[in-house]
Amino acid sequence: MIFPDEGTDRVKRLCLPRFLMWFFVVALGGSLSLAGYWYYRYQDATAQQPVYQADGNLYTRQQAQITAFAQRLADMNEQISSLKSFNERLRQMANLDRPGQKDDIFGVGGRESDAGGAGVRLASTRTERQLQTMQRDLDRLNADSETERMLQRHLAKFLEDRRSILAATPSLWPVRGWVTSGFGMRASPFGKGKKFHSGLDISTRRGTPVIAPAGGVVTFAGWEGGFGRMLAINHGHGIVTRYAHLQKIKVKLGEKVERGQSIGSVGNTGRSTGPHLHYEVLLSGVPTNPMYYILD
Incomplete structure (x- = not known):
């Protein structure tokens, strides 16, 4: 109202x-x-x-x-x-x-982009x-x-x-001097025609130190017929070096030597016409040219 x-x-x-x-x-x-x-x-x-x-x-x-x-x-x-x-x-x-280059052991494939499918949860x-x-x-x-x-x-x-x-590898000169006889066929220094020479003859003064051109183990140290005082070193991988006509041997049988170590001295022992070192390299028992291995 x-x-x-x-x-x-x-x-x-x-x-x-x-x-x-x-x-x-x-x-x-x-x-x-x-x-x-x-x-x-x-x-x-x-x-x-x-x-x-x-x-x-x-x-x-x-x-x-x-x-x-x-x-x-x-x-x-x-x-x-x-x-x-x-x-x-x-x-x-x-x-x-590359190891296994022809048969790659790592399988690759698939899509590069994000994709969904059965059992796949997409990020939200x-x-x-x-x-x-x-x-x-x-x-x-x-x-x-x-x-x-x-x-x-x-x-x-x-x-x-x-x-x-x-x-x-015997890559060093065992001694410095003049190579008076190389590897291979040569006229015999004793006047008996041509004969095969199985190493290098390096002429130098008597008593010059001989060094190991590579590390190895002494497998022979003593007198060896016409080689006179001889030393042999096994370097492994089938490589053996021999040093003949030595005046003195400074290592013992079974001794381990290092590359550059003094192992003896040059002499005129055995069948030799003067002081020199007869140096051999044998590969699996077969004489090879030592010049193939020397690098310095």
């Missing part, structure tokens, strides 16, 4: 439908409930804020760790690439083929994609490093064999 001002006697009456009243009541109740709900959510969010902050800090640290790990993977990849190049140069220098977040990529790179680096380790073992064995052969 609306009462008018003074001076009038007319009263206005306004009637509202019952359902509208209920609507206002329900709307008021809903507004109060919604306000209470959001107030509860606000309180809950305020209480959870430290947890959210900790989760955010953890995520930041994880991202930093992932970035650092990715950088380490990139560095490892660069190092393995450098190692591959170095190994390849060594193989080329040693004239070696950026972090998961990063982790999957790094895991794939790590698997590839492990395979590459294993391949390079195998190649290095093969190369090391090859070089070790070559080093052993080089150490056994």
